[in-house]
Amino acid sequence: MGIKDDAVEVRAQGWRTLAALHGLIESSMEKSLQNAAKLSVVEFTVLDALARQDGWHMRMQQLGRATALSPSATTRLVNRLEDRGLLTRILCADDRRGIYTELTPAGSELLVMARPVHDEALECALAEAAQLPELAPLVTALPQLHAVVPAT
Amino acid sequence: MGIKDDAVEVRAQGWRTLAALHGLIESSMEKSLQNAAKLSVVEFTVLDALARQDGWHMRMQQLGRATALSPSATTRLVNRLEDRGLLTRILCADDRRGIYTELTPAGSELLVMARPVHDEALECALAEAAQLPELAPLVTALPQLHAVVPAT
DNA sequence: GCGCTATAGTTGCGTGTGCAACAATTTATA
DNA sequence: TATAAATTGTTGCACACGCAACTATAGCGC
Numbered sequence: 001m002g003i004k005d006d007a008v009e010v011r012a013q014g015w016r017t018l019a020a021l022h023g024l025i026e027s028s029m030e031k032s033l034q035n036a037a038k039l040s041v042v043e044f045t046v047l048d049a050l051a052r053q054d055g056w057h058m059r060m061q062q063l064g065r066a067t068a069l070s071p072s073a074t075t076r077l078v079n080r081l082e083d084r085g086l087l088t089r090i091l092c093a094d095d096r097r098g099i100y101t102e103l104t105p106a107g108s109e110l111l112v113m114a115r116p117v118h119d120e121a122l123e124c125a126l127a128e129a130a131q132l133p134e135l136a137p138l139v140t141a142l143p144q145l146h147a148v149v150p151a152t
Numbered sequence: 153m154g155i156k157d158d159a160v161e162v163r164a165q166g167w168r169t170l171a172a173l174h175g176l177i178e179s180s181m182e183k184s185l186q187n188a189a190k191l192s193v194v195e196f197t198v199l200d201a202l203a204r205q206d207g208w209h210m211r212m213q214q215l216g217r218a219t220a221l222s223p224s225a226t227t228r229l230v231n232r233l234e235d236r237g238l239l240t241r242i243l244c245a246d247d248r249r250g251i252y253t254e255l256t257p258a259g260s261e262l263l264v265m266a267r268p269v270h271d272e273a274l275e276c277a278l279a280e281a282a283q284l285p286e287l288a289p290l291v292t293a294l295p296q297l298h299a300v301v302p303a304t
Numbered sequence: 305g306c307g308c309t310a311t312a313g314t315t316g317c318g319t320g321t322g323c324a325a326c327a328a329t330t331t332a333t334a
Numbered sequence: 335t336a337t338a339a340a341t342t343g344t345t346g347c348a349c350a351c352g353c354a355a356c357t358a359t360a361g362c363g364c
Contacts, residue, residue, distance in 0.1 A: 023220025068175025
C-alpha cells in the first residue's frame with residue numbers, strides 16, 4: 001500500500017505548505033492593515049467581499065462562509081463594523097429572519113484607502129515567502145491558478 | 153499600466169483562494185481533531201512538528217515560526233501540552249535562555265492516534281473543496297508541488 | 305571586569321472566537 | 335389550519351490570541 005501512503009503524505013505536505021504560507025501572509029497583512037486602517041484581515045475581507053458584490057447585499061451566512069467564521073463571530077464582526085459606520089444592516093422583506101448587509105459610503109471610502117495597503121503587504125509577503133525553499137513552489141503556482149488568458 | 157494592475161488583481165485572487173481553502177480545511181480538521189483527541193489544529197501541528205524532528209529538540213521560537221504564533225501564544229500552547237503530559241520542557245545548557253521541547257511517550261502515542269484522524273479530515277475537506285469551482289484549481293495544484301518523482 | 309544592547313521566554317490585560325442555548329421566522333406535515 | 339421541524343441570526347460563557355511590559359541570560363565595547 002505504498003502508493004496510498006504516499007498520497008496521504010503528499011496531501012499532508014501540501015497542507016503544511018498551505019498553512020505556512022497562509023500564516024505568513026496573514027500575520028504580515030494583519031499588522032499592515034491594523035496599522036493603516038485599524039482593520040483586521042477578516043474585517044477587510046468582509047468589506048472587500050461586500051464591495052465586490054457591487055450594490056448587491058450579502059446575508060450574514062454568506063459572510064460567515066466567505067470568512068470561515070462561526071455565526072456568532074459573524075454577528076459580532078458585523079456589529080463592530082456597523083458601530084464604526086462602515087456598513088449597515090438591512091432586514092430583508094421577503095424572509096424576515098434574514099439580514100442583509102451593505103457598505104456605507106464611509107465603508108467604501110475606507111476600503112479604497114486600505115486596498116493598496118492590502119495589496120502591497122500581499123506582494124511583500126509573497127516575495128518573502130518565495131525566498132523560502134519550502135514555500136517557493138506554492139508561491140509560483142498561485143498566480144497561475146486563475147491566470148488571465150492573454151488576449152491575442 | 154494594465155499589466156501591473158492585472159498582477160495585483162491576480163495576486164489578490166490567489167490569496168482569496170488560498171485563504172478560503174485554508175479556512176475550509178482548518179475548521180473541518182479542528183472539529184475532527186477536537187472530537188477524537190481533544191487537540192486543536194495548532195496543538196496537533198506542534199506535536200507533529202516535534203515528532204518529525206525525530207529525537208531532535210525544538211526551541212520555543214522555532215515552534216512559534218512553525219505555527220505562525222506569537223511568543224506569548226507559544227508559551228501558553230506549550231504550557232497546555234506540558235500540563236497534559238504530552239511534551240516536556242528542557243532547559244538547554246549551552247544557552248540558558250533557550251528552552252527545548254520534546255515529545256513524551258504519551259505525546260507520541262496520542263499523535264499516532266490522531267494522525268489518521270488528521271489525514272482523513274484533510275482528504276475529506278479537499279474532496280469537498282474540489283467540488284467548488286473557485287477552489288478546485290488549487291486543490292489540484294497542491295499535491296503537484298512536492299510530487300514524488302516516480303522511481304523508474 | 306562593567307556596563308549596554310540584543311535576544312529568549314514569560315505574564316497582565318483587553319479582545320475576538322467557537323460552542324451551546326436561545327428567540328424569531330419559515331417550511332413541511334398531519 | 336394547527337403543530338412540528340428546520341433555518342437564520344443573536345447572546346452567555348469559557349478560552350486562545352496578540353500587544354506591551356517584564357525578567358533573565360548572552361554578546362559586545364571599553
